[in-house]
Amino acid sequence: MAVPIGLYVHIPYCQHKCGYCDFNSHAGSDREEQARYVDALLAEMDLWAARPELAGEQVATVFVGGGTPTLLEGTQLARVLTAIRRRFHLAPDAEVTVEANPGTVDLEGEKLHLARAAGATRISFGAQARQAHLLRRLGRIHTAADVEEAVAAARRAGFGNINLDLMYGLPGQTAGDFRDTVEWALSLGPTHISAYSLIVEEGTPFHREWQAGRLNLPPEEAEEEMFRAGKARLEAAGFAQYEVSNYARPGFRCRHNLIYWRNEHYLGLGCGAHSFLRLAAPLGNLGAPRPGLSASRVQGLGEVITAPGRPGQQYRFWNVKHPGAYRRALERGELPVEAGEAIDRRAEMAETMFMGLRLLEGISDARFRDRFGVGICEVYGPAVDRLREQGLLEWSEGHLRLTDRGLRLGNVVWEAFV
Numbered sequence: 001m002a003v004p005i006g007l008y009v010h011i012p013y014c015q016h017k018c019g020y021c022d023f024n025s026h027a028g029s030d031r032e033e034q035a036r037y038v039d040a041l042l043a044e045m046d047l048w049a050a051r052p053e054l055a056g057e058q059v060a061t062v063f064v065g066g067g068t069p070t071l072l073e074g075t076q077l078a079r080v081l082t083a084i085r086r087r088f089h090l091a092p093d094a095e096v097t098v099e100a101n102p103g104t105v106d107l108e109g110e111k112l113h114l115a116r117a118a119g120a121t122r123i124s125f126g127a128q129a130r131q132a133h134l135l136r137r138l139g140r141i142h143t144a145a146d147v148e149e150a151v152a153a154a155r156r157a158g159f160g161n162i163n164l165d166l167m168y169g170l171p172g173q174t175a176g177d178f179r180d181t182v183e184w185a186l187s188l189g190p191t192h193i194s195a196y197s198l199i200v201e202e203g204t205p206f207h208r209e210w211q212a213g214r215l216n217l218p219p220e221e222a223e224e225e226m227f228r229a230g231k232a233r234l235e236a237a238g239f240a241q242y243e244v245s246n247y248a249r250p251g252f253r254c255r256h257n258l259i260y261w262r263n264e265h266y267l268g269l270g271c272g273a274h275s276f277l278r279l280a281a282p283l284g285n286l287g288a289p290r291p292g293l294s295a296s297r298v299q300g301l302g303e304v305i306t307a308p309g310r311p312g313q314q315y316r317f318w319n320v321k322h323p324g325a326y327r328r329a330l331e332r333g334e335l336p337v338e339a340g341e342a343i344d345r346r347a348e349m350a351e352t353m354f355m356g357l358r359l360l361e362g363i364s365d366a367r368f369r370d371r372f373g374v375g376i377c378e379v380y381g382p383a384v385d386r387l388r389e390q391g392l393l394e395w396s397e398g399h400l401r402l403t404d405r406g407l408r409l410g411n412v413v414w415e416a417f418v
Contacts, residue, residue: 004060004091005277006259009041009080010270011069012323015104018139019209022201024272024321025067033323037271038076040327042083044269047335049087052280054267059088061256062096064120070100074111081118090119095255097122097163102150103142112157122254123154124163124192130184131177134170144184151188161252163192168226170198171206171216178226182233191252195230196245197223224408244358244410261359263352271326271336274318276343283309286317286340314343345372349379354414357393362401376400383416 013029029037048054062084069077081096090096098120105111112123127147129135135143142150147164154162164185168178185193198217200210209215218226231241239247243261246254259266268275279286286309309315317340320326329336343351349372356363369375377384384400387393392406392413406413 003264004058005264006061006063006256006266007059007084007088008256008266008268008270008273009062009064009084010268010273011064011066011072011080012037012271013071014066014068015071015101016139016141019205020138020198020201022204023067026323029071029323031073034072035076036327037323038072038079040330041080041270043330044336045083045087047330047333048267048269053277054088055280057089058091059084060091060094061259062090062094063099063256064097065099068101068104069098070104070111074106074114077111078114078118081115081120085119095122095161096120097124097254097256099124099126100150100154101126101140101142102146103140105146105150105153107149107153109153109157112154112159116157116159120159122161122163123159124165124194125150125154127164127185128167129170129173129177130181131173134173134177137171138167148188151190161192162190163194163254164188164190166193166195166230168195168197168230169218169223173218173226175218175222175225175229179229179233182230186233186237192246192248192254193234193239194246195227195234197227227408242360244407258359261355263348263355268319271319271323272321274316275340276314276316278314279309279311281311283315283317283335283337285337286315286342309340310342314348315340316343317341348372350417353380353417357400357402357413357417358410360401362396362399365398365400380417387413387416 010024012024012026013034014025014027017025017027064077064080072080077098081098084090084096096119098115100123102125115123125147126140128138128140130144132143151162151164166178166181166185182195200206200215200217206215210217231247234247235241238249240250241247242253243257246257248254263276265277266275267277309317317337319336320329320338326336352368352371353363353376363376365376372379384393387406388395391403392409393400394403402410402413
């Protein structure tokens with residue numbers, strides 16, 4: 001029996017681009033442009049729904065992300081959600097998440113009611129911090145009061161599964177600030193909390209500030225204290241940490257993200273969206289990166305040896321990034337795939353290792369053997385032995401997983417399997 005797939009849908013528009021953000025998002029769009037984008041998105045759904053890869057496949061999870069999906073008018077967001085249900089075979093208990101910026105949710109709740117009525121089952125708010133000065137520093141358009149009102153509106157709309165995204169390691173943030181943010185978030189009664197450390201990504205305004213010595217980041221010890229204090233408080237409140245940055249009440253783990261971390265198949269729709277699928281029919285613009293180029297550099301530069309994708313081969317591929325180029329491809333009746341690369345067995349094993357080790361449960365040796373026909377140590381024995389000696393990995397009930405020390409040095413572990 002085939003493993004159900006995930007579906008990601010990208011909405012690229014934002015009211016304002018935050019200083020730390022390197023996602024494919026664009027500020028300054030109008031309603032007409034957004035409506036044309038939704039038309040294109042539905043056209044892409046039609047093309048994929050007609051391909052053999054989706055024939056008989058069950059979609060277990062949907063994630064509408066961005067950008068800011070709730071920047072769309074409520075009727076447009078509902079069009080997207082309704083179209084997904086009409087074009088794809090969703091599981092009866094499918095998890096359907098919509099990302100939301102609290103500053104773009106109408107407090108009367110119409111937008112949230114429309115999303116819920118169109119099939120959304122989970123909502124994820126980018127709260128980030130409680131303190132006004134930190135929200136301003138990040139470039140967020142909302143306040144803590146907006147978050148509180150948005151969560152209340154989501155409950156009135158019928159959402160019982162609510163995530164809050166929080167951030168630590170922010171410029172000017174103290175350990176006390178983050179403890180206060182966690183307490184505030186818990187008071188709102190979410191079912192899931194994501195707590196991410198700030199990553200200063202190349203090409204962002206924050207990165208330029210960092211290069212110029214103007215980004216006042218907390219020292220490493222303070223960031224470590226934030227992580228430890230947040231983890232302890234969340235666990236005391238009944239949230240179980242199940243991934244490096246994610247905590248959930250029982251029964252509320254994010255099933256869509258589990259597909260990524262378990263390196264399972266998913267289809268990405270929208271500009272810049274990535275997919276990981278086994279092809280059942282040829283698909284153009286796929287091939288292998290030029291020697292020495294990483295996938296991200298291939299995507300950014302468009303330097304790829306293209307060829308029709310081979311049926312039966314797994315590929316990781318991505319759509320063109322700019323909304324205009326994306327729309328024009330679909331107006332020509334073409335899938336907007338920019339490029340991609342074949343994923344052979346060795347690459348699939350490596351990705352399964354470094355993605356799966358993000359999970360607190362780790363990687364099941366039995367599941368790895370079922371998938372690849374060999375055990376973990378038959379492939380990665382020396383690396384596993386070395387990392388166990390360093391106190392970064394351990395075996396527990398047939399799972400290879402990070403130790404507590406490994407959680408804070410995850411990059412060292414993941415790089416060993418790249």
